[in-house]
Amino acid sequence: MPELPEVEVVRRGLERWVAHRTVADVQVLHPRAVRRHLAGADDFAHRLKGHAFGAPMRRGKYLWLPLADSGMSVLAHLGMSGQLLVKTRQAPDEKHLRIRVRFEDAAGEAAPGTELRFVDQRTFGGLSLHENTPDGLPDVIAHIARDPLDPLFDDEAFHQALRRSRTTIKRALLNQSLISGVGNIYADEALWRARLHYERPTATFTRPRTTQLLGHVRDVMNAALSVGGTSFDSLYVNVNGESGYFDRSLDAYGREDEPCRRCGTPMRRRPWMNRSSYFCPRCQRPPRLS
Numbered sequence: 001m002p003e004l005p006e007v008e009v010v011r012r013g014l015e016r017w018v019a020h021r022t023v024a025d026v027q028v029l030h031p032r033a034v035r036r037h038l039a040g041a042d043d044f045a046h047r048l049k050g051h052a053f054g055a056p057m058r059r060g061k062y063l064w065l066p067l068a069d070s071g072m073s074v075l076a077h078l079g080m081s082g083q084l085l086v087k088t089r090q091a092p093d094e095k096h097l098r099i100r101v102r103f104e105d106a107a108g109e110a111a112p113g114t115e116l117r118f119v120d121q122r123t124f125g126g127l128s129l130h131e132n133t134p135d136g137l138p139d140v141i142a143h144i145a146r147d148p149l150d151p152l153f154d155d156e157a158f159h160q161a162l163r164r165s166r167t168t169i170k171r172a173l174l175n176q177s178l179i180s181g182v183g184n185i186y187a188d189e190a191l192w193r194a195r196l197h198y199e200r201p202t203a204t205f206t207r208p209r210t211t212q213l214l215g216h217v218r219d220v221m222n223a224a225l226s227v228g229g230t231s232f233d234s235l236y237v238n239v240n241g242e243s244g245y246f247d248r249s250l251d252a253y254g255r256e257d258e259p260c261r262r263c264g265t266p267m268r269r270r271p272w273m274n275r276s277s278y279f280c281p282r283c284q285r286p287p288r289l290s
Contacts, residue, residue, distance in 0.1 A: 002078050004147055004181030005224035007063050010084055014056040014065065017086040018116055021103040022052045033098035033118060036077065036128035047129055048074065048101070057136065060147040060180025064138050067129075075128050075138045076118075082125030085117045096121045147181035148217050159210040162202045169205070170198035170277065173217070182217060185253045186224070188278045190217040192252035197284045198277045204287075223249065252278045 002010075026045035028034050037044045047067075054066035057073075064073040076084060085094070089102070090113075099118035118127055130138035137144075146153045158179055165172050172178055173187040182190070191198055193216040194209075205213075227249070251261050256269040260280040269276045 002061060003183035003186050004058075004060055004149065005186070005221050007058055007061050007078070007181075008149075008225060010078075011056045011058045011063055013086065014063075014084065014116075017114060018053055018065070019055045020052055023048045023050065023101055024104040025049065025102045027100040027102075028098070029100065030098040030123065032123045033120060033126045034128065036075075036126055044127070044129060047072070059137065059141065059144050059150070060176055061183065062138075062141050062144060062180070064130075064141075066132070066136070071132050072129055073132055073138045075130055075140065077125045077128070079120065079122065079125030081121040083117075083119045085119055086114050087117055088113055089115055094119045096123075098123070099127055144176050145178055145180045148179060148214055149181070149221060153179075155211065155214055156207075158214070159205070159207055162205055162210060165202050167202055168199045169196060169202055169213075170272070172202050179217075181221070184275050184277075185250070186217065186220055188252040189220045189250060192278075192280065192284065193220060195283050197286045198272065198279060200287050252280070254278065 026048050028041035028045060031041055034041050034044045047070075051067040051070055053074075054068050056063065056065050058064075061078075062075065063078070064075045066073045076082070078084075081096075094117065096119050097117055098120050101116040101118075103115065105113060118125075120126070128140075130140050133139050133142050135142075161178055162172055165175070165178065167175075170187050170191065173182045173190070174184070188198070190213060194213045196213065252267065255267045255278060257266050259265065260267055260283060263280065263282050265280055265282040267278055268281050269278050
């Protein structure tokens with residue numbers, strides 16, 4: 001599933017090609033793509049028609065397009081394979097095209113003749129329309145915490161919540177109501193950089209250790225952003241279809257049995273919460289059992 005850097009890359013693409021354009025027509029080609037919009041496909045299409053998209057917004061892994069003058073937003077659930085692509089109207093339809101949004105092109109427009117397409121091979125994702133909270137978030141994600149790249153992220157509040165959570169550090173990093181945007185890949189990367197084992201109890205964290213970890217989380221996400229995110233296959237791409245290249249720079253994730261880039265010890269992988277955790281057994285020693 002895309003994490004913060006991948007979603008931010010898509011948001012920036014939408015900001016360039018879709019923001020402030022008025023919807024002329026919406027075609028829902030698969031009902032599962034709007035299953036979270038309980039009123040159905042026809043209602044979804046009708047409510048978007050004639051509205052202009054505002055600047056796309058993101059919180060953590062969540063991306064949405066506000067509808068101007070409506071108090072509502074289109075929330076994008078990318079799931080495991082969802083893609084938001086900007087294509088010319090003449091471009092052939094993708095095999096797994098689920099929703100097409102056409103715009104009212106105007107003279108002098110930045111992207112005349114293009115449309116927004118939602119493509120989803122596995123149909124786990126989709127688009128849905130929601131009321132906005134006073135803070136401008138779709139109401140269904142009002143509980144999602146700010147992400148570490150948000151200027152309003154409160155480091156001290158995060159430290160205090162971390163100490164109170166009485167869990168282990170990787171579980172805390174993946175708790176989107178505590179800190180948003182961090183998934184399995186970037187948690188492993190940040191923990192490797194911080195020399196922390198994924199099972200270290202959060203109750204042991206001092207302020208300096210929390211500050212250090214947040215610094216590594218931000219560094220690894222900014223590094224991923226600079227190269228377009230992490231793309232392991234064709235399922236994650238930018239709005240123009242280009243892949244990201246951060247997978248070439250990963251220090252921990254996916255490197256089982258390869259030498260640690262710090263000490264040369266073979267990296268290990270362990271099953272963890274229906275996922276995998278990658279770590280160096282020498283640099284990231286497991287916590288002692290009391």
